Amino acid sequence: MPSGCFLPLPIPFRETPGADTPDRLSGDQPRTHEHRMNTDQTKQRTALITGITGQDGSYLAEFLLAKDYQVHGLIRRSSTFNTRRIDHIYEDIHERGRHLTLHYADITDANSLACLIRAIEPDEVYNLAAQSHVRVSFDMPIFTAETAAMGALKLLEAVREYEKNQGKRVRYYQASSSEMYGKVRETPQSEETPFHPRSPYGCAKVFAHWATVNYRESYDMHCSCGILFNHESPRRGETFVTRKITRAACRIKLGLQDKLYLGNLDAQRDWGFAGDYVEAMWLMLQQEQPDDYVIATGQSTSVRDFLQRVFSSLDLDPDQHVVIDPRYYRPAEVDLLLGDPSRAKEHLGWTPKVDLDGLVRMMVDSDMELARREETLRKAGHALRGGA
Numbered sequence: 001m002p003s004g005c006f007l008p009l010p011i012p013f014r015e016t017p018g019a020d021t022p023d024r025l026s027g028d029q030p031r032t033h034e035h036r037m038n039t040d041q042t043k044q045r046t047a048l049i050t051g052i053t054g055q056d057g058s059y060l061a062e063f064l065l066a067k068d069y070q071v072h073g074l075i076r077r078s079s080t081f082n083t084r085r086i087d088h089i090y091e092d093i094h095e096r097g098r099h100l101t102l103h104y105a106d107i108t109d110a111n112s113l114a115c116l117i118r119a120i121e122p123d124e125v126y127n128l129a130a131q132s133h134v135r136v137s138f139d140m141p142i143f144t145a146e147t148a149a150m151g152a153l154k155l156l157e158a159v160r161e162y163e164k165n166q167g168k169r170v171r172y173y174q175a176s177s178s179e180m181y182g183k184v185r186e187t188p189q190s191e192e193t194p195f196h197p198r199s200p201y202g203c204a205k206v207f208a209h210w211a212t213v214n215y216r217e218s219y220d221m222h223c224s225c226g227i228l229f230n231h232e233s234p235r236r237g238e239t240f241v242t243r244k245i246t247r248a249a250c251r252i253k254l255g256l257q258d259k260l261y262l263g264n265l266d267a268q269r270d271w272g273f274a275g276d277y278v279e280a281m282w283l284m285l286q287q288e289q290p291d292d293y294v295i296a297t298g299q300s301t302s303v304r305d306f307l308q309r310v311f312s313s314l315d316l317d318p319d320q321h322v323v324i325d326p327r328y329y330r331p332a333e334v335d336l337l338l339g340d341p342s343r344a345k346e347h348l349g350w351t352p353k354v355d356l357d358g359l360v361r362m363m364v365d366s367d368m369e370l371a372r373r374e375e376t377l378r379k380a381g382h383a384l385r386g387g388a
Helices: 020-024 055-066 109-118 132-140 143-167 202-220 240-254 274-284 305-313 343-346 356-379
Strands: 046-050 070-075 102-103 124-127 171-177 222-229 259-262 292-295 323-325
Touching: 020 274, 046 055, 055 070, 055 202, 055 274, 070 109, 070 343, 102 109, 109 143, 124 143, 132 143, 132 202, 143 171, 143 202, 171 202, 202 222, 222 274, 240 305, 274 292, 274 323, 274 343, 292 343, 305 356
Parallel strands: 046 070, 046 124, 070 102, 124 171, 171 222, 222 292, 259 323
Antiparallel strands: none
16 A cells, blocks of 8 residues: 555444335346446456445445445545444454445545545546535535535546556546536436536536546546436435435324425426436446446426325325425526436446335335334433424
8 A cells, every 4th residue: 555545444333223224226136237348357346436425325335345346435534423324334444355445535635535546446436425415505605516526626637647657547437417407408308418507516516527528538538427317215315305205204104293394396306216326327337438328217206296105105194294494495496307318228228127106115114114213212201303
């Protein structure tokens, strides 16, 4: 390991909440597609994931581990643990033959990124790190740009320098976003649809997307962008609208809260399951030639309809519990996002397996288990936080 680089990160084991069990990748094993490979199939490959502790990072880590990768994850230093989504796959640094290693670094710190790339010598790099909450990006635009835009540029530069100095070709994945389309010019949106972002997050993602394309064209790097439309799961953060709805509905069902406060119910999104979408990320890096791909279901649903599906599954009436709070409206709304995944289907052989009803069931089942735990604690006399 080069001097000045980071040692593997020891994280004490914590029992993983049982609510993580319903949200494993759809099916017991990842699907396999016939695809073109440039890499040596007999050599164990090494991947670096930024944002490994997030929803997508945890699913991607599971997916790559199932394919016998050596997986390295970048995490930020914190005085509290933020590894809940990957506790069930974490391996202590003292274990022999471990396949998952975590490292302290930060997507905004160019030196730590360059040092980490040199130390790990990855075959594949997946850049998933960002401040990814669209509404929050209006409150924290500079931080959002530093992580989602400049962070991507710093990582691209670290990979480029490593390739130039070591003579090793690295395959790079950039997490682009349907929020780049913003005020859409056409429906459905494809890889050729012009971007018109409507949030600081969308603007930052446009910069990162075009920076990745520029590095591909300027330096002949194997860089691909996945323009992922909304993808959800039981591991989604509780402030994102789909998880906010399923979490609150289950608590309301058990009498743990009464009201759910939401913003724009008329926004329409193309929602899929995050566990399906990480396979598409991997497939992009298995192609001989890099390219950009829309990853979506091809079906759009309003927030109102998603809300109705969740509440109906629990025999609840949303009109009795949902309150519209203007503070959750965005300064500039994105009314409709609907992706055209034809290129991914044709070139990658990728199609989603979990439909919207399956996604709703998965998330409701998981959040109902969490709500029942809260109910048990309350009955035992423990004080619980309020929910909204």
